[in-house]
Amino acid sequence: MQIEGFCSHTLFCTASLVVVGSVFWFVCVLGPAEQKGKRAVHLSGGSISAEKVQDKYNQYWSFFRRPKEIETADKVPAFVDTFYNLVTDIYEWGWGQSFHFSPAIPGKSHRDATRLHEEMVADLLGVTPGHRVLDAGCGVGGPMRAIAAHSGANVVGITINEYQVNRARIHNKKAKLDTQCDVVCGNFLQMPFDENSFDGAYSIEATCHAPKLEEVYGEIFRVLKPGSLYVSYEWVTTELYRGDDPEHVEIIQGIERGDALPGLRSYDQIAKIAREVGFEVVEERDLAKPPANPWWSRLKMGRIAYWRNHILIMVLAFLGIAPKGVVDVHEMLFKTADYLVRGGDTGIFTPMHMIFCRKPEKKTPASA
Numbered sequence: 131m132q133i134e135g136f137c138s139h140t141l142f143c144t145a146s147l148v149v150v151g152s153v154f155w156f157v158c159v160l161g162p163a164e165q166k167g168k169r170a171v172h173l174s175g176g177s178i179s180a181e182k183v184q185d186k187y188n189q190y191w192s193f194f195r196r197p198k199e200i201e202t203a204d205k206v207p208a209f210v211d212t213f214y215n216l217v218t219d220i221y222e223w224g225w226g227q228s229f230h231f232s233p234a235i236p237g238k239s240h241r242d243a244t245r246l247h248e249e250m251v252a253d254l255l256g257v258t259p260g261h262r263v264l265d266a267g268c269g270v271g272g273p274m275r276a277i278a279a280h281s282g283a284n285v286v287g288i289t290i291n292e293y294q295v296n297r298a299r300i301h302n303k304k305a306k307l308d309t310q311c312d313v314v315c316g317n318f319l320q321m322p323f324d325e326n327s328f329d330g331a332y333s334i335e336a337t338c339h340a341p342k343l344e345e346v347y348g349e350i351f352r353v354l355k356p357g358s359l360y361v362s363y364e365w366v367t368t369e370l371y372r373g374d375d376p377e378h379v380e381i382i383q384g385i386e387r388g389d390a391l392p393g394l395r396s397y398d399q400i401a402k403i404a405r406e407v408g409f410e411v412v413e414e415r416d417l418a419k420p421p422a423n424p425w426w427s428r429l430k431m432g433r434i435a436y437w438r439n440h441i442l443i444m445v446l447a448f449l450g451i452a453p454k455g456v457v458d459v460h461e462m463l464f465k466t467a468d469y470l471v472r473g474g475d476t477g478i479f480t481p482m483h484m485i486f487c488r489k490p491e492k493k494t495p496a497s498a
């Protein structure tokens with residue numbers, strides 16, 4: 131009788147240890163797919179209170195359900211802001227502090243490939259210590275910190291999402307780059323900066339959120355000093371996209387819905403719009419084209435991790451640790467990843483159509 135009691139007690143202790151150990155391993159070891167300072171247990175709805183995350187997610191979807199005429203362009207910044215409240219923590223947790231793609235580089239980690247893609251921006255702009263550079267659509271500041279550290283320049287980022295401003299400031303401080311990097315909450319379609327006040331500007335996978343590209347390019351042109359440079363990595367459909375192919379349309383609509391895009395532009399519109407607002411186009415190139423390795427390979431390889439993430443998020447939401455709506459947001463991203471991979475595999479979409487421009491020098495009366 132005593133031995134039986136001892137055995138069942140030992141069995142109970144062992145089973146409890148296994149359960150606790152597995153939960154710890156699942157949440158703390160497997161949870162973070164990257165080194166990034168965000169853990170699954172801290173997933174939130176950004177600035178949205180936990181009980182409103184589900185409603186805000188439903189509201190996000192209603193943007194695509196209603197006819198385009200009702201969803202006018204002036205509603206886009208608020209809709210983009212809601213999207214980033216919903217996804218910012220999941221992005222940081224599952225991808226890192228840079229919210230963009232980069233060509234895979236054999237033998238290099240995702241983190242290194244990301245950094246090189248960002249440093250290329252600083253090299254193209256040729257900025258150095260003392261220069262003031264604009265980051266239009268800065269996210270939580272991954273690119274800003276890489277560019278400030280690489281060039282020594284001061285970077286001012288702008289994002290529509292207040293939660294990202296707070297995250298970026300925390301990261302800047304931790305990286306000891308807060309004297310070089312500044313973050314402002316605002317709309318890049320109406321920037322709170324003086325004209326001719328920046329020595330360079332860039333935007334990484336951000337201006338695709340603008341309903342009219344000419345508005346954001348026009349603003350960037352206004353705040354740049356004459357003679358200074360602007361680089362942008364644009365999300366566009368490529369020359370392989372056919373609007374009469376139902377599969378192509380499905381993929382592009384899937385990308386738009388899962389990434390808060392009011393409508394993807396075609397590659398051939400970008401330089402035209404840059405010229406219309408007054409820029410000289412120095413170079414235009416799709417950085418995803420061979421010999422570059424696929425930008426979507428990491429998304430494709432991550433599928434098993436995404437399943438694990440989904441189970442983890444469901445458990446955390448069930449336990450009341452993560453807001454309920456986060457499960458739906460994660461499912462949306464899961465599906466989006468698939469559309470992005472299909473966009474890459476078919477070659478109809480690129481997130482890195484690079485445009486490199488100059489604001490012309492002011493014409494003097496003699497040169498006019």
Ligand SMILES: C=C(CC[C@@H](C)[C@H]1CC[C@H]2C3=CC[C@H]4[C@H](C)[C@@H](O)CC[C@]4(C)[C@H]3CC[C@]12C)C(C)C
Binds near residue numbers: 338439
């Ligand atoms: C430029 C934009 C964002 C680009 C990318 C940073 C993000 C696009 C899709 C995102 C993700 C998809 C799948 C998620 C996965 C299911 C989850 O478990 C972990 C996070 C993901 C990998 C997530 C990470 C960021 C993306 C790759 C747009 C919005 C203009």
Ligand SMILES: C[S@@+](CC[C@H](N)C(=O)[O-])C[C@H]1O[C@@H](n2cnc3c(N)ncnc32)[C@H](O)[C@@H]1O
Binds near residue numbers: 270290291337
């Ligand atoms: C995909 S994220 C890219 C962030 C950053 N460039 C990076 O690579 O990590 C897009 C960014 O654009 C910002 N954005 C979108 N529309 C905006 C607007 N109208 N005004 C300011 N920022 C905007 C979002 O808030 C977000 O920070």
